[in-house]
Amino acid sequence: VEASIPEPQREAWLKNQASAFKDKEGFEHEVVRHVETTLARSLYNCDEVAAYSATALAFRDRLILEWNRTQQRQTFTDSKRVYYLSLEFLMGRALDNAMLNVKQKDLARDGLADLGFRIEDVIQQEHDAALGNGGLGRLAACFLDSLASLNFPAWGYGLRYRYGIFKQEIIDGYQVEVPDYWLDFNPWEFPRHDVTVDIQFYGSVQKKTDEAGKPVFHWDAGETVKAVAYDVPIPGYDTPTTNNLRLWSSKAASGEFDFQKFNSGDYESSVADQQRAETISAVLYPNDNLDRGKELRLKQQYFWVAASLYDIVRRFKKTKRSWKEFPQQVAIQLNDTHPTLAIVELQRILIDLEGLEWNEAWDIVVNTFGYTNHTVLPEALEKWSVPLIQHLLPRHLQIIYDINLYFLQKVEREFPDEHELLREVSIIEESQPKMVRMAYLAIVGSHKVNGVAELHSDLIKTTIFKDFVRIFGPDKFTNVTNGITPRRWLHQANPRLSELIASKTGGHDFLKDLKKLNQLEHYVEDKEFRKEWAEIKYANKVRLAKHIKASTGVTVNPASLFDVQVKRIHEYKRQQMNIFGAIHRYLTLKDLSPEERQKQLPRVSIFGGKAAPGYWMAKQIIHLINSVGSVVNNDKDIGDLLKVVFLEDYNVSKAEIIIPASDLSEHISTAGTEASGTSNMKFVLNGGLIIGTCDGANIEITREIGEPNIFLFGNLAEDVEALRHDHRYGKSNPLDPKLVRVFEEIEKGTFGNPQDFAGMISAVREHGDYYLVSDDFSSYIEAHAEVDKAYRDQEGWITKSITSVAGMGFFSSDRCIHEYAEEIWNVEPLKADQAGDA
Ligand code: GPW
Numbered sequence: 001v002e003a004s005i006p007e008p009q010r011e012a013w014l015k016n017q018a019s020a021f022k023d024k025e026g027f028e029h030e031v032v033r034h035v036e037t038t039l040a041r042s043l044y045n046c047d048e049v050a051a052y053s054a055t056a057l058a059f060r061d062r063l064i065l066e067w068n069r070t071q072q073r074q075t076f077t078d079s080k081r082v083y084y085l086s087l088e089f090l091m092g093r094a095l096d097n098a099m100l101n102v103k104q105k106d107l108a109r110d111g112l113a114d115l116g117f118r119i120e121d122v123i124q125q126e127h128d129a130a131l132g133n134g135g136l137g138r139l140a141a142c143f144l145d146s147l148a149s150l151n152f153p154a155w156g157y158g159l160r161y162r163y164g165i166f167k168q169e170i171i172d173g174y175q176v177e178v179p180d181y182w183l184d185f186n187p188w189e190f191p192r193h194d195v196t197v198d199i200q201f202y203g204s205v206q207k208k209t210d211e212a213g214k215p216v217f218h219w220d221a222g223e224t225v226k227a228v229a230y231d232v233p234i235p236g237y238d239t240p241t242t243n244n245l246r247l248w249s250s251k252a253a254s255g256e257f258d259f260q261k262f263n264s265g266d267y268e269s270s271v272a273d274q275q276r277a278e279t280i281s282a283v284l285y286p287n288d289n290l291d292r293g294k295e296l297r298l299k300q301q302y303f304w305v306a307a308s309l310y311d312i313v314r315r316f317k318k319t320k321r322s323w324k325e326f327p328q329q330v331a332i333q334l335n336d337t338h339p340t341l342a343i344v345e346l347q348r349i350l351i352d353l354e355g356l357e358w359n360e361a362w363d364i365v366v367n368t369f370g371y372t373n374h375t376v377l378p379e380a381l382e383k384w385s386v387p388l389i390q391h392l393l394p395r396h397l398q399i400i401y402d403i404n405l406y407f408l409q410k411v412e413r414e415f416p417d418e419h420e421l422l423r424e425v426s427i428i429e430e431s432q433p434k435m436v437r438m439a440y441l442a443i444v445g446s447h448k449v450n451g452v453a454e455l456h457s458d459l460i461k462t463t464i465f466k467d468f469v470r471i472f473g474p475d476k477f478t479n480v481t482n483g484i485t486p487r488r489w490l491h492q493a494n495p496r497l498s499e500l501i502a503s504k505t506g507g508h509d510f511l512k513d514l515k516k517l518n519q520l521e522h523y524v525e526d527k528e529f530r531k532e533w534a535e536i537k538y539a540n541k542v543r544l545a546k547h548i549k550a551s552t553g554v555t556v557n558p559a560s561l562f563d564v565q566v567k568r569i570h571e572y573k574r575q576q577m578n579i580f581g582a583i584h585r586y587l588t589l590k591d592l593s594p595e596e597r598q599k600q601l602p603r604v605s606i607f608g609g610k611a612a613p614g615y616w617m618a619k620q621i622i623h624l625i626n627s628v629g630s631v632v633n634n635d636k637d638i639g640d641l642l643k644v645v646f647l648e649d650y651n652v653s654k655a656e657i658i659i660p661a662s663d664l665s666e667h668i669s670t671a672g673t674e675a676s677g678t679s680n681m682k683f684v685l686n687g688g689l690i691i692g693t694c695d696g697a698n699i700e701i702t703r704e705i706g707e708p709n710i711f712l713f714g715n716l717a718e719d720v721e722a723l724r725h726d727h728r729y730g731k732s733n734p735l736d737p738k739l740v741r742v743f744e745e746i747e748k749g750t751f752g753n754p755q756d757f758a759g760m761i762s763a764v765r766e767h768g769d770y771y772l773v774s775d776d777f778s779s780y781i782e783a784h785a786e787v788d789k790a791y792r793d794q795e796g797w798i799t800k801s802i803t804s805v806a807g808m809g810f811f812s813s814d815r816c817i818h819e820y821a822e823e824i825w826n827v828e829p830l831k832a833d834q835a836g837d838a
Helices: 007-015 024-038 048-077 095-101 105-114 119-123 135-149 259-263 267-279 295-317 323-329 341-353 358-368 386-392 394-414 419-425 438-444 454-462 466-472 486-492 495-505 514-523 527-552 575-591 616-632 652-661 679-685 698-705 717-728 737-748 754-765 773-792 794-806 813-825
Strands: 081-085 089-092 129-131 154-159 167-171 174-178 190-201 204-209 215-220 223-235 242-252 330-335 369-372 383-385 435-437 448-451 477-479 561-566 603-608 642-647 664-667 689-692
Touching (some): 048 095, 048 223, 048 242, 081 135, 081 295, 081 813, 089 135, 089 242, 089 652, 095 105, 095 119, 095 223, 095 486, 135 154, 135 242, 135 330, 135 813, 174 616, 190 295, 204 394, 215 394, 223 295, 242 267, 242 295, 259 267, 295 341, 295 386, 330 341, 330 358, 341 394, 358 369, 358 394, 369 438, 369 813, 383 386, 386 394, 386 435, 435 438, 438 466, 448 454, 448 813, 454 698, 466 477, 486 652, 486 679, 495 514, 514 794, 527 603, 527 794, 561 652, 575 603, 575 642, 575 737, 575 773, 603 652, 616 642, 616 754, 652 679, 664 679, 679 698, 689 773, 689 794, 698 794, 737 754
Parallel strands (some): 081 154, 081 330, 448 477, 603 642, 664 689
Antiparallel strands (some): 089 129, 167 174, 190 223, 204 215, 223 242, 383 435
16 A cells, blocks of 8 residues: 555655644643634633543544554455444543553643642533443443453444433432533544445345346335444554544435425425434433333344445455455444344355355354343343334345254254244244244354353343243353443542552552552552551542532431442342441431441442433332431431432442442342443452342452452342242242331321322332342342441451452453453454554
């Protein structure tokens, strides 16, 4: 490529190559230049927003240079690329992360100070990029950080939603949803108006025959929409790699709008066409762990998958390789079943557009894809109705039927007498209407299927996918326990703790090799170290207390035990059990004499999380938490002994304040329901202890940090089925009197109109207690008593805290990415010299 450019031109280019700022002066120069030119402002009207904007632009310029070099190197080395397809990327803020990853934060702090700004205030001006719901979206973001930090040639593909997850406001104790329009000013994306793909929908399929008499299928589109690429640079930590996250935005294929219609006076429909196209990428669906089967969602999925595959195939074709080499060049990971249509789309490209034989194409497809499952909850398993797919994607439905036919033929050959089995494993559910089971399609079309924690991966093999283990053999199924990036979740969120750890483990290498944390074991008894450790936690609690005061008006004492549950509100995550427990604590305190009361340990119960707008029970839980808060927080008998706060609009940037400040966090899902959980890892990495059930990654955390350092309680996954059965047939144990009293107090109206909370109570008492709150309540309360006891022994608590952090090396997302690379993708990172160090 380079040789094709004439020498004098090359010289002119190289002489004028852009370069990144190298020192504080260079940085200040860039900031002032952006303020004065890009933003058209000056010294006299540069507020914090403008300072943020200019700083972001200065860093963006820097990233894009690295981005360009990275893309050139990856093309030049022609190595296999990983493509991570996810409908959600919950990135949070980018500036702080960019400054830390390129190791220029100190320089930026000094430079901004010279210009009259505090870096913390500047960082705070950024709007979160909140293109995700919860754990699944944040996992994708952590994986991008690790892929770049490990020098893997990797791309993320997603949708550029105009509206991310809604902003949550709490008004009179109720959740109110406000749209999150975040694109007003976003310096982190690069529109690529030249990178577009036309995406078809609807229409019909014509079957013809070619010269050789072979049938060929032609899909005549009923509607075409344009996908436009927006690229977001993803810098690695202390690496030359800056990878790409490509987000697709939809617009009308015919340009602005239909002038024909416009000129003939039909303004409205010409605008309507344009708006219909733009609607596809307009909003993120705000459901976590729930499939609602909406047509627009299916349109989003196909739009994104088709644009991404077109892009991937186009890149592959430039290498001029034969099709059978495709899986040696391309690995595509499906983040849950949301991108499963990619399997069908690639098969369609290969047989309909490229003319490959079915079997040859299917081998390529299966060897290209890997599928990650993130849930066993039946209501979250995606199914699309056959009539809907028939209408929207007629050719794809035919291909799905063919995939199913060949698959069922294989099953019939191998299990000739098991007629039930065919119905059980069919990709098509024979219901009314018929439904396409996307998880089954994803399994059949991938070479590896993984769960996200050991228990979860075992569960999928023995429950929802057990027949597929028999059909494909156990080797197709594997586990990759989730992880988190220590860069954002320790170094960025908790800089003082990161410095302290660095001072004892030989610098910041632990951020790239988290197993190095185990060296902290040598300092467990070190007095100075322990003191500093405790001081850092306290300072983080002071910071959170300020935030609580500012956002809720409640004053909390930082010397109290901070007990935190922040995550999406869901019955399976059991925030209702937590608030019932808090009520129990309140009633117990009220029972005591004033003298006895003063001997109790002060606590703050901190909640945060969004409820899906249509999830009535989740909203009721939020309302109860707020109602309990307004009673407890104003009770003179109680004072500092108990505060209950609900922090509004929990998101990534708030997590960065909350997580480092927790003493105890709650991961209390019904055993077997939380696939992994990842905030559990973040809390422990920041020196907080956890109270939790034997569920998801809690089990592996226990193994790594040791039983004495975690407060486990509750029934086991293996007992859940029998307990539910007992509830259904009225054979359960009577309710714990403590829980009875909590219910009575709610029903008396102590926390406002009992009618408002009747559903939560009857779910437990009358409707089968599906999430086993009554079965786990006693042991939950006992575990909290253990927590109180342990916290009173501050020295013992600090020992647990340090020992736990020392054991957390396993939970880096870098370890996950290595496992995916080795077991599923068969890719290697670029070596240091290839990656650009040379
Ligand atoms: F239902 N998860 C999530 F599996 O955050 F698709 N949203 C979702 O819609 C789903 C899963 C889905 C979460 C799991 O609940 C959590 O346990 C896990 O740690 C996380 O995905 C990442 O694997």
